[in-house]
Amino acid sequence: MTPTSTPAARRLPVVLRNRAFGAVWAAQVLTQAAGRMFQVGVVWWLVGHAIAADGDRGLASGAFLAVSTLPAVALAPLVATVIARCPHRTVLGASSALAGLVAAATAGWTYLAPPPTLVAYGAALLLAGCQALFDPCLTTSVPELVDDVDIEAATGFELATQSLAGLAGGLLGPLVVDAWDLTGIVSGCAGAYLVAAALVFLTRFPRSAAAPEPATASAAPAPRRTLRQILKDHPFIRRVLLCFAAVNLFTTALYVVMPLYTRAVLHAQGSTVAALEAALGIGTLLGSFTGARLPGSPTAVGGACLGLMAAALATPGLLADRAAIVGALIVAGWCVGAIGVRFVALFQRLVPAADKPGFFAMMQALLGATFPLSSLLFGALGDHLSPRTLCILQAVGLVPLAVALWWTGRRADAPRDPAGGTAPVASGADAPAASPAGTLPLEEAR
Numbered sequence: 163m164t165p166t167s168t169p170a171a172r173r174l175p176v177v178l179r180n181r182a183f184g185a186v187w188a189a190q191v192l193t194q195a196a197g198r199m200f201q202v203g204v205v206w207w208l209v210g211h212a213i214a215a216d217g218d219r220g221l222a223s224g225a226f227l228a229v230s231t232l233p234a235v236a237l238a239p240l241v242a243t244v245i246a247r248c249p250h251r252t253v254l255g256a257s258s259a260l261a262g263l264v265a266a267a268t269a270g271w272t273y274l275a276p277p278p279t280l281v282a283y284g285a286a287l288l289l290a291g292c293q294a295l296f297d298p299c300l301t302t303s304v305p306e307l308v309d310d311v312d313i314e315a316a317t318g319f320e321l322a323t324q325s326l327a328g329l330a331g332g333l334l335g336p337l338v339v340d341a342w343d344l345t346g347i348v349s350g351c352a353g354a355y356l357v358a359a360a361l362v363f364l365t366r367f368p369r370s371a372a373a374p375e376p377a378t379a380s381a382a383p384a385p386r387r388t389l390r391q392i393l394k395d396h397p398f399i400r401r402v403l404l405c406f407a408a409v410n411l412f413t414t415a416l417y418v419v420m421p422l423y424t425r426a427v428l429h430a431q432g433s434t435v436a437a438l439e440a441a442l443g444i445g446t447l448l449g450s451f452t453g454a455r456l457p458g459s460p461t462a463v464g465g466a467c468l469g470l471m472a473a474a475l476a477t478p479g480l481l482a483d484r485a486a487i488v489g490a491l492i493v494a495g496w497c498v499g500a501i502g503v504r505f506v507a508l509f510q511r512l513v514p515a516a517d518k519p520g521f522f523a524m525m526q527a528l529l530g531a532t533f534p535l536s537s538l539l540f541g542a543l544g545d546h547l548s549p550r551t552l553c554i555l556q557a558v559g560l561v562p563l564a565v566a567l568w569w570t571g572r573r574a575d576a577p578r579d580p581a582g583g584t585a586p587v588a589s590g591a592d593a594p595a596a597s598p599a600g601t602l603p604l605e606e607a608r
Contacts, residue, residue, distance in 0.1 A: 176308060176315045183307040183316055185365040186254065189358035190300055191327045193258050196265075196354035197293045198331025199338065201230050201417075203347040204282050206336040206435050209421040211343065219425075222279060224418050224541015228534035229283050233291040235534070238527040241295050250303040254296060255362040261292035262355030269348040277344070285348065292355075306367045325450065325499075329443030336421075336432030336439070392517050399512060401570045402461075402505065403528060405563055409468065410532045412559040413498065415540035415552070416442065416475075423549035427482050434484070438491055445492035449499020460504040461571025467497040468564035472557040479553035 177184040205223045244253060268285045271277050308316045338346045393400040424434045456463045470493065477490035513521045540552055547555075 176312050176319060180308055180312065180316075182365050182368055183304075183312075185361045186300065186303070186307060187319065189254070189258060189361040190296075191330075192354040192358040192361075193261065193293060193296055194327035195331040195334075196261075196351040196358075197289060198328045199335040200265075200286070200289060200331075200347060200351050201227065201335070202332045202435070202439060203335030203339045204286065204344070205417065205421050206432050207339045207344050207347070208279065208282070209425055210432065211339065218545045220418065220422055220541040220544025221538075222541070223421060224537040224539070224544070226279075226283060226286060227417055227537035227541070230286045230290045231530060231533040231537070233287065234294040235527050235530050237291060237294055238524065241298060244295065245299045245302055250299050250306060251362060251365070251367050253299045254303065255359050257292040257295040257299070258355050258362060259359035261289050261296075262352050262359055264288045264292070265348050265352035265355055269345055269352050272343075272345040272348060282344070289351070303367065306369045308369075325443065325447050329440060329447070332439030332443055333436045336435040340432035392513065392521055396512060398570065398573070399509065401573075402567070403525065405567050405570065406505075407529050407532050409560065409563050409567075410529055411536045411539075412475075412556045412563075413471070413494075414533050414536045415556055416494075418537055418540045418544060419549055419552045419556070422544045423478060423487075423553070426549050427478075428484065430484075437484075437488060441488045441491040442495040445495020445497075446499040446502075447495075448492070449496040449501075450503055451499075452496075453500030453503035454507065456500060456504070459571050460508045461567055463504055464501050465564045465568030465571075467501050468560050468567060471497040472560035472564065475553055475560065476557035477553075479550040479557070482550070 177187050204226060208222045208226060209219045264285055268277075268281060271281060304316050305313055334350075335347065338350060342349075393403070420438050421435055424430050424438065428434055453463075458466075474490040474494040474497070478487045481487070509521070509525070540555075543555075544552060
């Protein structure tokens with residue numbers, strides 16, 4: 163137990179009154195901000211610096227993003243096994259330390275000579291693998307760091323900071339590349355990862371040795387089912403997840419389209435890419451705070467938000483005005499945040515407690531599987547179509563999916579509350595944090 167039981171201490175945020183959790187949370191912010199800064203910065207380096215004027219900028223950046231997201235999808239079973247069998251403090255510290263060494267080695271290479279793009283791809287694959295291990299392990303470690311009464315507050319704080327770290331990394335990435343080229347990006351990432359590793363290794367997990375409560379003889383633990391078994395019993399959830407997997411095919415293309423649009427249409431520098439990333443991130447944060455208060459069932463709200471997002475994504479295709487584009491991306495981000503809050507909370511209520519660990523892990527892998535496809539598809543199209551056309555394609559693709567999501571809530575097997583709407587969701591402080599910008603309804607997609 164941590165010595166933080168006085169009323170005065172309880173009024174402080176958990177990251178301030180619990181030093182162990184505060185240190186590990188700081189490590190989380192550093193690793194996630196570094197990972198996002200690396201992704202956004204290298205995409206801008208490929209589009210604006212590394213690829214010749216007649217090169218395949220779109221395909222190069224799309225392939226890079228695909229490589230950056232593959233580990234979270236492909237390694238999900240291995241990650242679950244490692245987290246279950248190894249001490250969490252060791253997993254967190256080792257993964258961030260390994261990421262720091264990879265980034266430091268890459269920084270040394272870039273300092274000595276201009277690296278081939280293959281080096282950036284290899285570093286992205288290794289760093290993404292480390293992050294795919296760090297993030298779920300941290301979520302699993304929360305009960306080892308805080309008292310039982312603080313678990314909900316700590317979990318909410320940990321999830322909310324994912325968007326903040328992503329916003330900071332997305333903002334810094336293009337600016338650092340313009341100022342110090344690729345060497346600046348990987349050097350900054352190396353420092354952040356190594357500091358995070360030091361924070362973890364110097365922190366004692368006060369509850370890690372606590373034994374689990376013994377199961378009573380009359381209540382044996384329920385066996386965990388596979389995602390296929392869960393979805394078989396919940397056709398409504400199955401249709402919603404398939405709809406969001408299709409949605410992500412169009413929304414996550416933003417990470418390819420925005421740098422291409424900045425260079426080819428706006429003829430601007432990394433500061434503009436940073437501003438567009440910031441607009442999307444700010445919108446997502448606003449949606450995470452306000453989405454739970456929107457009236458209507460989750461499917462009705464989700465369908466309306468997808469329709470609004472389609473209009474927002476079409477705006478850059480119709481108007482090449484920076485102020486209008488920033489406003490449109492704020493709206494698009496708000497829709498992502500609002501949808502994420504409503505549907506993650508809905509799944510929390512519909513999925514049995516014994517099935518939640520496997521369900522949410524595999525849900526993220528299922529929905530994240532479209533990210534590599536989206537990156538490659540829109541990256542390849544970006545070498546043959548204008549970025550304005552790509553924006554219109556994104557918007558057109560979302561329209562039928564908005565209708566499909568709304569119609570899903572109208573079917574007879576959709577869960578209902580006594581008032582006749584879809585099953586209620588958490589609101590206010592009880593609502594889960596929203597997804598990172600561009601993914602629905604996931605936590606860290608990268």
